[in-house]
Amino acid sequence: MQPERIRIRGCFRFYVAIVCTFLLASCGGRAYIYEAIESTDLRTRSQSQTEETVRVAAALPGREETAAIFGVQLYDKGVQPVWLEVQNNGPEQIRYAPVGTDRFYFSPLEVAYTNRRSFSKKGRAEMNRRFDELAMPRYVDPGETRSGFVLTHADYGAKGFNVELFGPDESFSFTFLLRVPGFVPDYANVDFASIYPADQIAVHNGDDLRQAIVDLPCCSTDENGAETGDPINVVLIGDGEELMYTMLRGNWTETSVAEATGMKQQYLFGRQQDAIFRYQKTLDDSFYELRAWLAPFMAGDEWVWVCQVRHFFRSALALTRLDPDVDNARNFTLQNHLYAQSLEKFAWLSGREVVPVESFWTNLLRPTYFSDGYRVVLWSSAEPYSILDATLLGWEDPPGWNQ
Amino acid sequence: MEPVKKTDNRSLVRRYIALLLAWTIISIGCATGFDPKPIESVLFRDRAQTQIEAGIRVTAAVPSATESRELFGVSLYKKRVQPVWLEIENSTQETVAFMPVGLDNNYHSPIEVASLNRSRTARAKAEQYFFQNGMNLQITPGETRSGFMFTNLDEGTKSFNVDIFGEDDAWYFTFFIQVPGLAIDHYEIEYESLYDEDRITDFDEPASLIETLEQLPCCTTDKGGQNQGDPLNLIVIGETEDLFYAFIRAGWDETEVVTAASGFKTAMSFITGGQYRYSPISSLYVFDRRQDIAMQRIRENIHERNHFRLWFSPMTFQGKPVWIGQISRDIGVRFTWKTVVTHKIDPDVDETREFLLENLAFNQVLEDFAYVRGVSVAPINQPRQNLTGDPYYTDGLRVVIWIPPGTVDMEDIGYEEWFDPEN
Numbered sequence: 001m002q003p004e005r006i007r008i009r010g011c012f013r014f015y016v017a018i019v020c021t022f023l024l025a026s027c028g029g030r031a032y033i034y035e036a037i038e039s040t041d042l043r044t045r046s047q048s049q050t051e052e053t054v055r056v057a058a059a060l061p062g063r064e065e066t067a068a069i070f071g072v073q074l075y076d077k078g079v080q081p082v083w084l085e086v087q088n089n090g091p092e093q094i095r096y097a098p099v100g101t102d103r104f105y106f107s108p109l110e111v112a113y114t115n116r117r118s119f120s121k122k123g124r125a126e127m128n129r130r131f132d133e134l135a136m137p138r139y140v141d142p143g144e145t146r147s148g149f150v151l152t153h154a155d156y157g158a159k160g161f162n163v164e165l166f167g168p169d170e171s172f173s174f175t176f177l178l179r180v181p182g183f184v185p186d187y188a189n190v191d192f193a194s195i196y197p198a199d200q201i202a203v204h205n206g207d208d209l210r211q212a213i214v215d216l217p218c219c220s221t222d223e224n225g226a227e228t229g230d231p232i233n234v235v236l237i238g239d240g241e242e243l244m245y246t247m248l249r250g251n252w253t254e255t256s257v258a259e260a261t262g263m264k265q266q267y268l269f270g271r272q273q274d275a276i277f278r279y280q281k282t283l284d285d286s287f288y289e290l291r292a293w294l295a296p297f298m299a300g301d302e303w304v305w306v307c308q309v310r311h312f313f314r315s316a317l318a319l320t321r322l323d324p325d326v327d328n329a330r331n332f333t334l335q336n337h338l339y340a341q342s343l344e345k346f347a348w349l350s351g352r353e354v355v356p357v358e359s360f361w362t363n364l365l366r367p368t369y370f371s372d373g374y375r376v377v378l379w380s381s382a383e384p385y386s387i388l389d390a391t392l393l394g395w396e397d398p399p400g401w402n403q
Numbered sequence: 404m405e406p407v408k409k410t411d412n413r414s415l416v417r418r419y420i421a422l423l424l425a426w427t428i429i430s431i432g433c434a435t436g437f438d439p440k441p442i443e444s445v446l447f448r449d450r451a452q453t454q455i456e457a458g459i460r461v462t463a464a465v466p467s468a469t470e471s472r473e474l475f476g477v478s479l480y481k482k483r484v485q486p487v488w489l490e491i492e493n494s495t496q497e498t499v500a501f502m503p504v505g506l507d508n509n510y511h512s513p514i515e516v517a518s519l520n521r522s523r524t525a526r527a528k529a530e531q532y533f534f535q536n537g538m539n540l541q542i543t544p545g546e547t548r549s550g551f552m553f554t555n556l557d558e559g560t561k562s563f564n565v566d567i568f569g570e571d572d573a574w575y576f577t578f579f580i581q582v583p584g585l586a587i588d589h590y591e592i593e594y595e596s597l598y599d600e601d602r603i604t605d606f607d608e609p610a611s612l613i614e615t616l617e618q619l620p621c622c623t624t625d626k627g628g629q630n631q632g633d634p635l636n637l638i639v640i641g642e643t644e645d646l647f648y649a650f651i652r653a654g655w656d657e658t659e660v661v662t663a664a665s666g667f668k669t670a671m672s673f674i675t676g677g678q679y680r681y682s683p684i685s686s687l688y689v690f691d692r693r694q695d696i697a698m699q700r701i702r703e704n705i706h707e708r709n710h711f712r713l714w715f716s717p718m719t720f721q722g723k724p725v726w727i728g729q730i731s732r733d734i735g736v737r738f739t740w741k742t743v744v745t746h747k748i749d750p751d752v753d754e755t756r757e758f759l760l761e762n763l764a765f766n767q768v769l770e771d772f773a774y775v776r777g778v779s780v781a782p783i784n785q786p787r788q789n790l791t792g793d794p795y796y797t798d799g800l801r802v803v804i805w806i807p808p809g810t811v812d813m814e815d816i817g818y819e820e821w822f823d824p825e826n
Contacts, residue, residue, distance in 0.1 A: 097761040103654075107754050110734035113747065128750075132783075138757060171813060281509040313515040321518065324530075328512045331540065335504035361531045388573055398500075400541055 032123035034071035034130060042083050047176060053090035054172045056163050057147075059083045062181030070134070071127060072115040079111055080154035080180075081134075084163060085147035088140040092167045096138055100164030100173075102152035108135040111151050140165075156180060157254030158244065177245060187254075187275035192240065195274070195294055202297040209299050210349065210395055213377060216295075218353035220266035220308055229266050230322070231353060231371055233330040234307040236292065237299045238380040243292075246342035246380040252277040252290065263320075266308060268293045273308075279336070286313035288329055302379075309333045324360065324369040327399070334376050338390055344381040347393035351375050374399040437525035439476040439532060447474075448488065452578055458495035459574045462549075464488045465561045467583045476529070477519050483556040484516055485582075489565065490549035493542040497569045500541050503552055505566030511553040513537040558582060559657040560647065579648065597695075598717045605719045612720050613821055616727075616801065617777040623687035623712070623729055625790055632687050632790035633748070634778040634797055636756050637728035639713060640720050641806030646696070646713075649768035649806045655698040687790070689714045689727060696726075700762075708733050708746075709755060730755050731795075750786060750795045756802050763804065764816055770807035773819035774800045 046059035059082075066081055067073045074081065082101065088094050098105045108131040116124050136148035152161070163174040204212045213235055220229035236243060247254075255276040265272060273291035280287045288311050295304035309330055311323035323329065337343040354373035360366065377395075392398075451464035465487050468480035479486060487506065493499055503510045513533035520526040538550035554563070560581050567574040606612040616638055623632040639646065651657075686693035694712035701708045711730035718725040732755040733746035749755060763769040778799045781787040786794035800822065 097764070099758065099761045099765055103765075107732055107734070107749050107751060107758075109749050109751050109754075110732065113734045113749075132751070166813075168818065286511075286515060311512060311515070313512075313518065323512050323514055325512055325514050325534065332504065335502050336508075338502070339504050339508065357534070361527055387568070388571075392570065398541065400539075 029118045029120050030123060032071050032119050032126040032130070035068040037069055037134075039068065040065045043085070046083065046085065047178065049174050049176070051172050051174065053088065054094065054165060055087040055089070056165075056172075056174045057085040058161075058163065058174075058176045058178065060159060060178045060180055065181070071130065074111065074115075074151075075154055077111075077114060078154045079106055080152050080159070081149040082152055082159070082161065083147065083149055084136050085145060086136075086140045086163075086165065087145040088142055090167065090170075091142055092170075093142065094140050094165045094167045094172070096136060096140065097164050097166065098136070098150045101150050101161050104153060106151040108132055108151060155253065158248060160245070160248035177248060187240075190274050192274070192294055196296050200296060203300065204297050205300055209297075210347075212295075212297050213304075213375065214349055214351075216306055216375075217268065218351055218373075220268050220291075223265065223267055225267065225270065229264075230308055230310060230369065231326055231351070231373075232268070232306055232308050233326060233351075233371070233375055234290070234309050234333050235295075235375060235377045236305040236307055236380055237302050237377065238305075238382070239303050242380055242382040243303075243305060245382045246337065246340065247277050247290075249342055249384075250279070250336045250340035252279045252288075252336075255289075263289075266291055268306065268308075269296065279332075286311065288312075288332060290333065322368060324367075326369045326371050327374070330374070330376055334378065337378055337380065338387050341384040341387060342380050342382075343387075343390040344379045344385050345391040345393055346379065347377045347395040348398045349375045349377065349396055350399070372399045437476045437520055437522075437529045437532070440473045442474060442536075445470050445473050450580065451488075452580060454576045454578070456574050456576065457572075458493070459499065459567055460490075460492040460494070461565050461567075461574075461576050462490040463563075463565065463578045463580065465580045465582050469584075475516075475533070476525075477516075479516065479519070479553075480556060480558075482516075482519050484511055484519075485554050485556040485561065486551045487554050487561070487563065488549065488551055489538055490547060491542050491565075491567065492547040493544055495569065495572075496544055497572075498541060498543045499567050499569045499574075501538065502566045502568065503538070503540070506552055506563050507554040509555055511555075513551075513553060516553045557656070558584060560651055562648075562651045579651065597715055603717050603719060605722065607721060609819070609821065612718070612725075613775050615718065616725075616775045616803070619716075619727060619777055620689065621778050623689055623790075626686070626688055626693075628688065628691070630790055631787075633729045633731055634752060634787075634795065635689065635727055635729050636752060636778055636797065636801050637711060637713070637726075637730050637759070638775070638801050638803040639726040639728060639806060640723050640803065641726075642723060642808065645806050645808050646726070649763065649766075650698050652768055652810075653700075653762050653766035655700045657698060684710050684712065687712060687729065690716070694728075709758065711759065730759055732758070748789065748793045748795065750793070752795045752797050753800070760802055760804065763806075764813055767810040767812060768806060769804065769816050770811050771805035771817035771819060773803040773821040775803060775822055777801050 040061060042059045042061060042065070043057070046057040048055060048057040050056075061069060061081055061083060063073070063075045066075060070081065084096070086094070086096060109128055112124075112127050112131040116127065119127060134149050136150045137146050140146045158177060158179050160175065160177045163176065165172040202212070216232055216235075218228075219231050221227060222229065238246065255278045271293070274294050275292045277290045277292075278287050279290075288309060290307050290309045292305040292307045295306050297304060309332075310326055311329040311332070312320045313323060314320060334343075334346065351373040353371070355367050355370045357370040360370040445466065447466035447470040448464045451462050453460060453462040455461075465485065466474055468478070471479045471486055474486065489501070491501055513536070514530050517529040517533040518526060520529045536551050538552050539548045542548050560579055562577070562579045565576040565578065567576075604615075606615070620635065621631070622634050624630060625632065641649070684694075684697040684699065692714070695715050696713040697710065699708045699710035709730065709732045711728050713726045713728035716725045716727050731752055732749040734749050735747045760769065760772060776799055778797055778801060780799035781796045783796045786796045788794055803819070803821070805817075
């Protein structure tokens with residue numbers, strides 16, 4: 001009798017469990033819970049800019065703040081809300097255009113829809129209402145201040161974006177550069193002031209500067225300074241902040257060393273790079289990578305960054321492969337700066353290490369790359385600089401560029 | 404014991420021989436890899452277009468999928484790579500540079516494309532071949548240079564810029580080149596023959612046009628005209644060629660007519676979540692016919708796209724054709740009783756309408772705009788439904804968009820106060 005009873009009890013429990021699961025499933029999951037935006041310090045930590053009669057403030061909520069305000073974790077789905085506040089002190093209504101901030105911005109109800117799973121029917125309705133209410137309004141009337149979020153594609157380092165506003169006969173354009181809370185790029189840990197003792201930093205101008213760049217090592221090395229690595233093919237001139245702006249405007253993203261693991265380490269001046277940026281191509285997994293080292297000399301009162309730019313792509317074996325045409329990566333970087341309107345002037349210098357393309361494919365001991373040995377020097381400008389105004393200095397003739 | 408061991412050995416030997424044979428077959432198969440045809444024998448340059456501006460001549464041609472395979476021995480289109488052939492002649496007194504980034508800021512390097520070859524020996528050959536056929540960036544005075552750029556794939560119409568810079572000058576060329584291979588829906592329609600000439604009304608005064616636009620049907624219908632679908636929230640005024648130029652410039656893709664092959668491509672991208680940018684759009688009806696033009700702008704994958712449909716109306720305004728249309732944003736895929744799988748649309752259809760306006764403005768292809776009524780209001784708490792049962796709400800307005808021939812700076816966009824959306 002005893003075992004039979006136990007079996008019945010077990011069965012009964014099993015059925016109860018099934019019925020409970022079914023009930024839970026049919027009443028459709030959890031309620032939608034969120035916190036008021038006032039629970040964060042977004043407004044107080046926002047950056048603010050004013051142009052004539054219009055003031056715009058912007059702030060980025062971090063992962064946890066986003067989850068609290070929106071009730072779901074948006075960063076996990078690649079969505080990053082940007083908080084905006086627009087104050088219109090002009091006489092005319094102005095219009096905010098979200099495509100100016102992100103060409104492929106998400107609509108509020110679209111993001112709510114993709115996050116609807118696990119919420120009850122009532123929860124979903126509340127979520128739709130909440131997302132709609134949090135959206136940045138399109139129109140701001142005279143004398144009015146309006147705020148809200150625009151939902152953009154996530155950037156995990158710093159985020160550079162524009163806020164474009166239009167009135168009947170005028171337009172206002174703002175550029176913001178905000179750090180995403182919680183992300184620490186490599187160079188944030190580098191104390192640039194202490195890399196070189198102040199009395200050891202030389203200051204060069206004109207021909208001296210040119211000679212100092214010519215004298216830079218041809219290539220990076222391994223940790224012991226022995227083996228010859230890949231070429232040093234770009235020199236950037238500008239202070240740290242300026243460099244950041246120009247890179248972000250050219251769609252480069254900050255990368256941490258952790259992300260670059262698996263890549264061979266590169267040493268120059270006896271240390272690894274001070275900063276890494278990547279330019280990810282949109283439709284495949286190939287990318288350009290720029291490694292920068294602060295140089296032990298300055299160009300007048302501006303800092304000099306010695307860089308190595310290379311292009312990597314996924315080869316047939318699903319391995320990342322260095323594009324042997326390293327000059328292509330250098331030429332891309334120049335064009336990228338020109339098109340991002342970040343280049344004030346530039347110059348070419350022929351280097352010492354030429355690896356001829358003619359023998360590249362026929363050489364039995366094939367080198368890892370070929371190069372004309374040229375180096376391009378870029379003076380970056382934080383203020384937009386028209387592509388037509390960028391000056392080519394007459395240091396040396398440009399190489400007979402191939403791609 | 405003995406005999407058993409013997410058979411073991413024998414079967415091992417057989418296995419090795421089989422393995423060796425398989426290996427040989429595989430490696431022979433791979434080694435046949437790279438076999439490009441000389442460029443003269445592939446006739447894609449019959450479709451070349453030439454533009455000349457102040458001493459610089461640019462000729463451009465785009466090989467189709469088949470022609471690309473012949474030229475480069477690899478199915479480049481399958482890898483979403485599209486070669487563009489350029490020839491640049493410099494008759495000026497200075498050295499000029501061509502900027503690939505202006506043509507496609509995510510262009511592929513020749514060696515990257517060559518590495519699509521799987522066999523090692525073929526790859527080395529291919530790398531050299533692709534590199535040598537790449538486009539040179541610098542053109543000295545009196546010189547003519549030609550070569551290929553490897554761009555990201557656009558089927559249908561390939562639109563691109565060729566930017567050339569000298570010391571103090573710049574030359575900008577814009578090309579629109581049709582690439583054979585897609586059955587694009589609007590290529591099949593002869594707009595002129597849609598209506599008899601005496602049925603087309605030309606409006607000269609805004610007042611009478613506004614009145615007529617407000618009386619057009621609120622929504623699209625199904626084929627029988629019984630059930631109402633998505634709201635007709637779009638009026639476009641402009642010549643047909645200008646429309647295509649504008650929309651392609653603003654990043655919209657043409658769509659393929661529904662055929663068995665296109666259905667297969669859509670199904671594959673649905674399964675893999677990949678990008679099939681020319682996926683057909685289902686038919687909705689106005690004026691008793693399905694849409695004349697459908698275009699879409701893919702975001703992350705096929706579940707997320709904005710699309711619009713346009714119908715050529717029997718009206719012109721100050722001599723220019725008037726189109727009526729519908730725009731919505733797909734935000735996901737859901738299952739229905741009627742069509743099994745359908746796209747779920749963003750219920751806030753006005754948001755998508757305003758997106759189109761701003762998208763055109765930012766791409767400098769908006770001349771003027773206005774609003775008219777005609778859809779009738781559906782408030783957020785009393786949404787209406789389209790044909791597949793998706794709810795939507797709207798302020799009931801249609802946006803009227805004038806498309807310019809060429810481009811218009813953002814500062815010069817006009818606004819007609821036909822109806823104020825804020826009141």
